Amino acid sequence: MATAKHYFDDPNKAVLLGLRGVTLTNPSLLFDEKNKIIYRHPSSVASPKNVSVICGGGSGHEPGFSAFVGQGALTACVAGTIFASPSAQQVQACLSRRLPAETEGVVVVVTNYTGDVLNFGMGIEKARAMGKKIEMVVVADDVGVGRAKGGKVGRRGLSGTALVVKICGALAEAGASVNDCAKVGRLVVDNLVSVGASLSRVHVPGKSLEEAKDEEERLGPGLVEIGMGIHNEPGCEKVKTDLPGLVKIMLAQLLDQNDKDRAYVKIEKGDDTVLLINNFGGTSNLELSGAVTEIVNQLDRYYGLHPRRIISGTFFGSLNGPGFIISVLKLADTGLGSGKSILELLDAPAEATGWSASLRPETWEKKYGQIEPKDEEGRNDQRSSNLKLDPSMLKSSLRSGLDKLISCEAEVTRYDSIVGDGDCGVGLKRGAEGIIRYLEEDEVTADALSPLSAIANIVESTMDGTSGALYAIFLNALAANIRKLDSANSTDLTPSMWAHALGESLQALGVYTPAQPGDRTLMDALVPFVETLKATGNTKQAAEAAKRGADNTKGMKASLGRSVYVGGEGHKEVPDPGAYGLSQFLMGLAEAL
Numbered sequence: 001m002a003t004a005k006h007y008f009d010d011p012n013k014a015v016l017l018g019l020r021g022v023t024l025t026n027p028s029l030l031f032d033e034k035n036k037i038i039y040r041h042p043s044s045v046a047s048p049k050n051v052s053v054i055c056g057g058g059s060g061h062e063p064g065f066s067a068f069v070g071q072g073a074l075t076a077c078v079a080g081t082i083f084a085s086p087s088a089q090q091v092q093a094c095l096s097r098r099l100p101a102e103t104e105g106v107v108v109v110v111t112n113y114t115g116d117v118l119n120f121g122m123g124i125e126k127a128r129a130m131g132k133k134i135e136m137v138v139v140a141d142d143v144g145v146g147r148a149k150g151g152k153v154g155r156r157g158l159s160g161t162a163l164v165v166k167i168c169g170a171l172a173e174a175g176a177s178v179n180d181c182a183k184v185g186r187l188v189v190d191n192l193v194s195v196g197a198s199l200s201r202v203h204v205p206g207k208s209l210e211e212a213k214d215e216e217e218r219l220g221p222g223l224v225e226i227g228m229g230i231h232n233e234p235g236c237e238k239v240k241t242d243l244p245g246l247v248k249i250m251l252a253q254l255l256d257q258n259d260k261d262r263a264y265v266k267i268e269k270g271d272d273t274v275l276l277i278n279n280f281g282g283t284s285n286l287e288l289s290g291a292v293t294e295i296v297n298q299l300d301r302y303y304g305l306h307p308r309r310i311i312s313g314t315f316f317g318s319l320n321g322p323g324f325i326i327s328v329l330k331l332a333d334t335g336l337g338s339g340k341s342i343l344e345l346l347d348a349p350a351e352a353t354g355w356s357a358s359l360r361p362e363t364w365e366k367k368y369g370q371i372e373p374k375d376e377e378g379r380n381d382q383r384s385s386n387l388k389l390d391p392s393m394l395k396s397s398l399r400s401g402l403d404k405l406i407s408c409e410a411e412v413t414r415y416d417s418i419v420g421d422g423d424c425g426v427g428l429k430r431g432a433e434g435i436i437r438y439l440e441e442d443e444v445t446a447d448a449l450s451p452l453s454a455i456a457n458i459v460e461s462t463m464d465g466t467s468g469a470l471y472a473i474f475l476n477a478l479a480a481n482i483r484k485l486d487s488a489n490s491t492d493l494t495p496s497m498w499a500h501a502l503g504e505s506l507q508a509l510g511v512y513t514p515a516q517p518g519d520r521t522l523m524d525a526l527v528p529f530v531e532t533l534k535a536t537g538n539t540k541q542a543a544e545a546a547k548r549g550a551d552n553t554k555g556m557k558a559s560l561g562r563s564v565y566v567g568g569e570g571h572k573e574v575p576d577p578g579a580y581g582l583s584q585f586l587m588g589l590a591e592a593l
Contacts, residue, residue, distance in 0.1 A: 004203045004207075006203075006205040006206075008205045008206075009205065009206055010205070010206060011081065011082050011204060011205045011206040012081060014082075014205050015036070015059045015079065015081055015082060016033060016036075018059065018062065018066075019031055019033075019036060019038060019059075019066055019079060020033075022038055022066045022067050022069070022353070023038065025067075025353050026067075026069075026070055026351070026352070026353050028040060028041050028044035028070065028071070028351070029041065029044075029069055029070065032093070032094075032098060035078070035086075035089075035090045035093040035094065035098075036059075036078065036079040036080070036086060036090060037076055037077070037078050037079070037090065037093065037094045037098050038066040038069045038076065038077045038079070039069065039075065039076035039077075039094070039098040039099070040069060040070065040071075040075055040076065042100065044071065045075075045100050046071075047173075047175065048100035048101070048102040048103060049100075049102045049103065049104055050103065050104065050172050050173065050175055051103065051104050051105050051106065051107060051171075051172040051176065051177065051178045051181050052075035052076070052099045052100065052103045052105075052106045052107070052172065053073070053074050053075055053106070053107045053108075053109065053165070053168045053169045053172050053181065054074060054075055054076045054077065054078065054094060054095070054099070054106060054107075054108050054109070055068065055074055055077055055078075055108070055109040055110070055161070055165050056077050056078030056079060056080070056086055056090075056091070056094075056110075056116075056120070057079070057080060057085060057086070057110070057111055057113070057116050058079075058080040058081065058082060058083040058084045058085055058086075058115075058116075058231070059079050059080060059081060059082050059083075060082040060083050060202075060204070060231075060317070060318065060319045061230060061316050061317050061318065062281075062314075062317055062354075063314065063315065063317070063353065063354030064159075064161065064162060064165075064315060064316035064317065064354065065077045065161070065162075065165060065316075065354070066079055066354075067352060067353045067354030068162070068165050068166075068169070068352045068354040068355060069352060070350060070351040070352030070353070071173065071349075071350065071351040071352075072169055072170050072173045072348055072349055072350035072351060072352065073165060073166060073169035073170075073350045073351075073352040073354075073355055074165060074169055074352070075099055075100075075103075075106075075169075075172075076094050076098050076099060078090050078091050078094045078120075082204055082205070082319075083204065083231045083232075084115065085113070085115035085116045085118075085119045085120075086119060086120075087119055088118075088119045088120075088122035088123040088126065089123070090119075090123070091108075091119060091120050091122070091123025091124070092122075092123040092126045092127055094123075095108075095123060095124070095127040095132060095134065096127055096130065096132070104133065104177065104178055105132075105133035105134060105135070105177075105178030106127075106132060106133070106134045106135070106178065107134075107135050107136075107137060107168055107172065107178060107181045107182050107185060108120055108124055108134060108135070108136045108137070109136075109137050109139060109161065109164055109165050109168060109185060110136060110137070110138050110139065110157075111138075111139050111140075111156070111157025111158075111161050112138050112139060112140035112153075112154060112155060112156055112157045113156065113157060113231075114153070116157075117138060120136065121136070124136055133178055134178075135178055135179065135181070135182035136182075137164065137168065137182055137185035137186055137189065138157075138189070139157040139160060139161040139164050139189050139192075140154050140155035140156065140157055140189065141155060141157060141158050141159075141160035141161070141189065141192040141193060141194040141327065142155045142156040142157070142158045142194055142195065142196075142227075142229070143155065143193050143194065143195050143227075143253050143254055143262045143264055144156075144195045144196065144226065144227025144228070144229075144235055144236050144253065145227065145236065146236070146259075146261035146262045147260075147261050147262070148261055149236075155264070156229055156230075156233070158194040158195075158196060158229075158230065158278075158316065158325050158327065159194055159196075159276060159278035159315055159316040159325040159327050160188075160189070160192040160193075160194045160276070160327040160329065161316055162276065162278070162315035162316050162354075162355075163188060163192065163274065163276060163327065163329055163346070164185050164188050164189060164192075166345070166346060166350060166355055167184060167185065167188055167342060167345045167346060168181050168182075168184065168185045169350065169352075170345040170346070170348035170350065171184055171336075171340060171345055173348070174339065174340060174345075174348070176336065176340065180336060184334050184336070184340075184342075184345075187332055187334065187342075188329065188332075188342065190265070190332075191265055191329060191330040191331075191332045192265065192327065192328075192329050192330075193254045193255075193264055193265050193267070193327070193328050194254075194276075194325055194326065194327040194328075195226070195227060195250050195253050195254055195325065195326055196226075196227065196228050196229070196230070196235070196280070196323055196324065196325040196326075197224055197225060197226045197227070197228060197235070197246055197250060197323050197324065197325075198224065198225055198228045198235075198280055198318075198321050198322060198323025198324075199224050199225075199322040199323060200219060200321070200322050200323075201219060201228075201232045201321070202232055202280070202281075202282070202318050202319040202320055202321040203319070203320065204319065219238065220238060222240050223238045223239065223240055224238070224239060224240075224241065224246055225237075225238050225323075226238075226239060226246070226249055226250060226253070227253075228321075228323060230280075230316065230317075230318040230321075231318070232318075236253075243290070243291060243294055244294055244298070247291070247294045247295050247298055247326075248298060248302075250326050251295070251298055251299065251302065251303065251326070254267075254326065254328055255267055255303055255305075255328070265328075265330055266330075267303075267305070267328060267330050269303060269304030269305065270304055270305075271305065271330055271331075272308050272330070272331040272343075273305055273307045273308065273328055273329060273330055273331060274307055274308060274309045274310075274311070274328070274329040274331065274342075274343070274346065275295070275296070275299070275307035275309070275310045275311070275326070275327070275328055275329075276311045276312075276315070276325075276326075276327040276328075276329070277291060277292050277295060277310075277311070277312040277313075277324055277325070277326055277327075278312075278313070278314065278315050278316055278317075278324060278325040278327065279312075279313060279314040279315075279317065279324055280314075280317055280318045280319075280321030280322065280323040280324060280325070281314055281317035281318055281319055281320050281321050282319075282320040282321050282322040282323070283321075283322055283323060283324055288312060288313075288324060289312065291324055292310065292312050295326060296310060305328075307328075308331065308343060308364065309343070309346060309347075309357075309364060311357045313356045313357075314356075315354065315355075315356075329342070331343055343361075344361075347360075347361040347364075383449075384447050384449070384450070385447055385448065385449045385482075385483060385486045386486055386487060386488065386489060386490045386491055387447070387448040387449060387482060387483075387485060387486055387491055387492075387493055388446045388447070388448060388490055388491065388492050388493065389446060389448045389492070389493050390446070391444045391445060391446055391451075393593075394444060394451060395439050395444055396592050397589050397592040397593050398435065398439060398589065399436065399439060399592075400588045400589060400591055400592035401585040401586065401587075401588035401589030401592070402432040402435055402436055402585065402588070403588060404584050404585060404587060404588030404591075405428055405429070405432045405581060405584055405585040405588065406429050406432050406433065408425075408580075408581065408584045409425040409426070409428065409429040410425065411425070411580075412424055412425030412428060412577045412580060412581045413425030413426060413577075414574075415574040415575065415576075415577040415580060416577035418573060418574050419558070419574060419576075419577070420577060423464070423465065424465075424467065424577040424578055424581065425577065425581065427463050427464055427465055427467060427468060428463070428467070428578075428581045428585075430462045430463060431458065431459050431462045431463040431468070431471070432585075433462075434458040434459075434461070434462040435455055435458050435459075438451075438454055438455065438458055442454070448482060448493050449479055449482060449483060449486075452475070452478065452479045452482060453479050455475060456472060456475035456476045456478075456479055459471050459472050459475055460472040460476075467522060467578050470509065470512075470513060470522065473508070473509055473512055474505055474506075474508075474509050474526075475505075477504070477505040477508035477509060478501055478502065478505040480508075481500075481501040481502075481504040481505050481508075482497075482501045484501075484504075485497055485500075485501065495533065495537040495538075495539065496537055498533070499530070499533040499534040499537065500534070502530045502533065502534070503530055503531075503534050506526070506527065506530050517549060518556070518559075519558065519559040520553045520556045520557065520558040520559065520576045520579075521558075521576060521578060521579065522576070522578035522579050522581075522582050523579075524549045524550060524552065524553050524556075524576060524579040525546040525547070525549045525550040525578075525579040525580075525582040525583040525586070526546070526579075526582060527549070528542075528545035528546050528548065528549040529542045529543065529545060529546035529549075529586055530542070531545070532544075532545040532546075539589070539590045539593050540590045540591075540593070542586070542590070543583070543586040543587045543589065543590035544587075544590075546582065546583045546586045546587075547583040547586075547587055549579065549583070550575050550576065550579040550580045550582070550583035551575060551583075552575075553575045553576035553579050553580075554572070554573070554574060554575040555572050556576070558576075
């Protein structure tokens with residue numbers, strides 16, 4: 001369900017402050033609060049005789065279209081309240097008082113919703129009666145509502161409006177006539193198809209929680225609605241499917257020429273196109289980017305289409321809606337010559353914060369070629385050394401410690417569920433299993449640095465989170481400090497040499513973490529182990545010191561790590577999970593020596 005919690009309870013206040021914010025992120029803009037108009041400061045308009053382009057509609061679709069005002073895009077935008085068209089008086093105020101007096105004419109871009117068309121139409125007719133030269137471009141790009149259902153109203157306006165606004169704005173900036181700007185705008189609409197889908201309805205600030213629940217129940221649990229409009233309008237169908245299945249249905253509605261109810265634009269294999277993936281506003285950037293990948297892959301696989309431009313982001317939103325819209329624009333000839341093709345107009349610079357497509361055309365057009373990644377798994381760039389150890393002893397002792405660590409995974413997980421996020425045991429087990437696979441499947445040589453470097457790499461690649469990073473840093477530092485002990489002659493590593501290298505590695509680890517014994521971390525086990533090994537040269541005594549250190553963390557309040565934020569009294573009941581897990585490994589290791 002789209003969240004029913006908002007920072008504003010008053011929707012009107014939200015609109016006014018939101019519009020004011022647009023002028024703060026672009027100082028070349030002004031705000032007529034009474035009429036809810038964002039418009040360009042006269043001094044920012046280099047050629048006031050150029051055609052002006054305006055757009056507008058209900059608020060709640062940000063950044064559309066107040067944040068599209070700026071050089072190379074809109075001259076002004078008229079906003080209504082949330083999901084409600086501005087009045088004819090607002091539109092007339094914009095046309096008569098908020099555009100350069102010298103402008104040759106005005107192109108008004110309107111989405112195909114009854115309120116927008118009527119109110120902008122009334123404002124336009126009043127301005128025409130005063131002698132203004134105005135053309136209106138109505139954007140109707142939605143295919144979710146087919147011909148039969150759309151009837152005389154026709155297709156709704158969706159995120160393709162962003163493309164129309166950008167193209168008309170760039171053409172006006174280039175000095176084109178009002179007729180040419182309007183003609184190209186309509187050409188874009190005629191070659192544009194869009195369809196949206198959402199996991200839930202949006203929730204409007206100021207509405208009750210009960211209304212949000214009613215909206216969610218209307219959609220139904222586990223369903224996604226295809227063809228949903230940008231004002232919570234119902235779509236054409238509700239389905240239960242995964243992302244690939246959803247994308248397949250949406251692309252079929254856009255491109256299937258056999259669907260006579262929706263085949264509005266004939267787009268065929270190999271046609272030059274532009275792809276826009278628009279966020280409703282509540283879809284995470286991670287998921288939206290994943291959707292982009294699925295959409296592009298299916299366009300290639302099923303339709304033989306390779307868009308010349310792929311634009312993704314939030315351009316024409318629907319408050320906090322957890323959905324997205326796919327728009328496909330077929331590139332048609334404007335007939336206006338070089339520099340004024342649809343693609344060139346899309347690529348033209350725009351100083352508008354709402355237009356977030358930032359790549360230069362040269363970046364898109366350059367042929368980069370494919371570089372196949374080399375399989376470097378298992379690659380070891382470690383230089384050999386003359387430091388020797390007994391491979392069989394290493395394998396048996398490590399295996400003993402790792403088996404003991406794996407056997408206590410459930411206990412570590414239980415401890416971490418009380419004082420942390422519950423993933424410590426799983427992370428330690430994953431690292432242990434990776435090392436065991438290495439011991440069983442790879443050749444462990446007598447060169448001490450070879451297995452040590454391999455184990456450091458395994459830990460780095462298999463263990464997540466803070467503890468994984470700490471272990472990886474420590475083990476890599478240990479490898480570096482062992483190498484410092486290398487000489488020209490073959491030398492067996494002794495406990496005192498290990499102890500010295502471990503001590504140096506503890507110092508290296510201290511550069512990256514302030515953790516010390518007493519902070520309730522794995523350091524409560526690691527530091528006693530290293531210090532005791534340095535003092536006695538006895539691994540069993542060192543392991544016992546590590547166990548005592550881990551046991552002492554029971555009742556100790558955390559100073560670092562996630563336990564600090566968890567709170568509660570859990571720390572009084574259990575030891576630190578990381579310290580306990582490490583102590584169990586070290587006890588198992590010592591038992592085999």
